[in-house]
Amino acid sequence: PFFQKSIGLLIILWISVWMLEGNLKDKFNMLVKNQVFFWALSSVFWVQLIGLFLSIDLNNGWFQIEKKLSLFIFPFIFASVSFSKQDFIKILNAFCYGALIAGVLCIIRSLALYSSSGDPNLFFYKSFSYFMHPSYFGMYINTACLVLLVKIHESFSNGASNQKKAGSILLLCFALILIILTNSKAAILTLGIVLILYFVKILLFDKKGIAFLIFSISIIIIFLSLVFFFPKPVDRISIAYESLKNKDNTKSTDDSNGTRLRLMIWEEALDLIKEKPFLGYGTGSSKSILTEKYKQKGMSFAEKGKYNAHNQFLQSGIENGMFGIITLLVLILIPFFIAIKYKNFIALGIPILIGVNFLFESMLGLQSGIIYTGFFLSLITFALKNNPMFSSTK
Template sequence: MDITRSQNSIKLVDGALLLLFASILLPSNIKSIAIGLFAVVSCTHFFRSGNTFNTKFFFLNSAVFTVMVFTLFYSDNLEYGVQRLIMFLSLVVFPLCFSMYSQRDINFLYRNKYKYLFSYIITVVLFNVIPFLWFYITHYSFIEMLEHFPMTMKLNVGKYGMHAIYLSMHCSVALIFSVYLLQAISTKWKIIGLIVLDLILICFLLIYAKKGSMIGLTIVAFLFILFRRKKITIRPYLFALIGLMVLIVAIPRTRDKFLEFKKIEAVYEGAPTSTNIRYTIYNVAKDVILDSPILGYGVGDFRSVLTDKYQELEIPVLQEGRYNAHNQFLSFLIIGGVVALLAFLSTLIINFIFAVRFNNELLILFIIFYGILMLTDNILEKEAGVVYFSLFFNFLTAKSLFAIPNHNGLKR
């Protein structure tokens, strides 16, 4: 009876996990319910199965959230700090849920991984295509859509609104996932269908024209090709990578973005391009960090100390925009100093080491991609970023960390 109940409950976990992978199509309030459902069925399965809680997995993958909770004690703005911790909650919820599974559970879930990855890919495509077609039919010409669609997705779709940075991120992650699906499927029409979806994702990636995602995707694609040992499997991926790079250079919108690198200067000395704005922010953030390098300013005050510095230095562009640090690593330094940064880096590095040890190639590329992306944006400080990073990260790290033998030489 207990075995049957356990088998039924892990099937509920499978369904809840599939819903999360497809949850980009859910509005923000329903998405929270989906996360809550996943937590509930995970707890239910834990008690029905009699699993042992994986303490090491939990503390490793939730380390940075633990540090941020501690910083609340020396934050002046407790209300804002609590709001931020709620936003960061995925960084502890998903480690908690995956810590309640056994090795057998992880093996069961991983047998369905291609189903999860495909659901994410198809929903990301739909999330972009449906509003594009709607606004094209009802509001704009095709040329106007190419120009205004990123802003339209940010301002005009209600609870589905998302900044182009995160839209570009989702397109890139979906493309990374798709290469693993392409290796797993052999049916001709399925391969063609997935390639069509990839082409759609690339089109939207070029429309959003975000340098961080394009650079990260290009580097990850190059590394993926290096991992391939058979020349026959290298060629199509190499041609695809070259084609993407040619498009980036050939299309004026994306080419102009990269031409910003030719002259990088502070916004009060040059044009207020996205590159110059980030360069200026990083210089301001450096001064803020040096004033409190060990413990930072606390999760309640990290935004205000940065915006106060903009006021003090009288930089109009930054004052009006009230920009965050635009670098996740710098942001953690401002929140919790070196302690918070080391906690986050330890999580990434230790999991990266085990990913290499157990040949978890998808996790290796995932960490590299997000590491690059976090150099230019605060990916974890919006729901559209933190939920999916934590979900994918904990799902992928479970494969490696649950494969580590325990002190008796047996797998968990």
């Protein structure tokens, strides 16, 4: 979650190290071996690049290409190298602990601000999530939850010490609290899905994991208790529920309501896709096209904020038509099915996290989403595919 502004320099440094390591011939041979998956995972970038020919806003179009360049770089690098199981675990652990440290810093900052203002809202949503938008931070913390959940399961299976079990359980409980503090509906929903899927996995395939099964049920109960204990998430979920229940009346109500506004935006985005379903309006055109649509429909709040589609599939559909949507599905489904093949639940959970978040946010509009998506989906695909040892992982 740190060093968002320096991510470009870090990627350049990473590429430099990759080149200075040598063995370029071996790396090229491995890239050729993995070329089908490389082209498939980087197809989002290529469709965006081709979409520039249709763009009505080339300045923004080239800016989008610059931001999404990592969707080419990550598949390229990962397709050319082999990762051991230990390397894979180290990367996941580093990300997990980094996200939790960011959460600690957010709490410290909120406490410091609260001591002078006394405003409890400082502990929730944008006021709490200092490093990035709460939806993205929630996705990062959900990844940490995924890693910790598998770590705890392994500690039960391997007979680890009670101290290690307790440490991981405490970290997971802390991560659950962070999810609540982000106050992100998408993060809460996604975590619920992941917890239930893992519970079902244990129920169906781990007949000896009775202790962990009881633990999983306890975690689900704790999570639900936290959701309803904190008033902010409950309020947002209640408002979202009412908006969905009255979705047929969205046009007659205040468009500043988050969920209601999102439903209205989705409706307009779908109308735009229907007008140009095959090729779309061109890369970088969605902002100006949507803003004009908001103006026509009297959606002043969305027009003033120049809101994107708040759904990556719709966003890509507007800019690149069905080809944009298909490449997104390819990007998610390839690592998803590879994770199923190698029975790796962490690798399976990450595409699920990304896919669900794509439904509620245009995740490839900001570096926080682009880097996470490109890095982890490429890592999952090629780390598992290039190393048969992963076939025995959790």
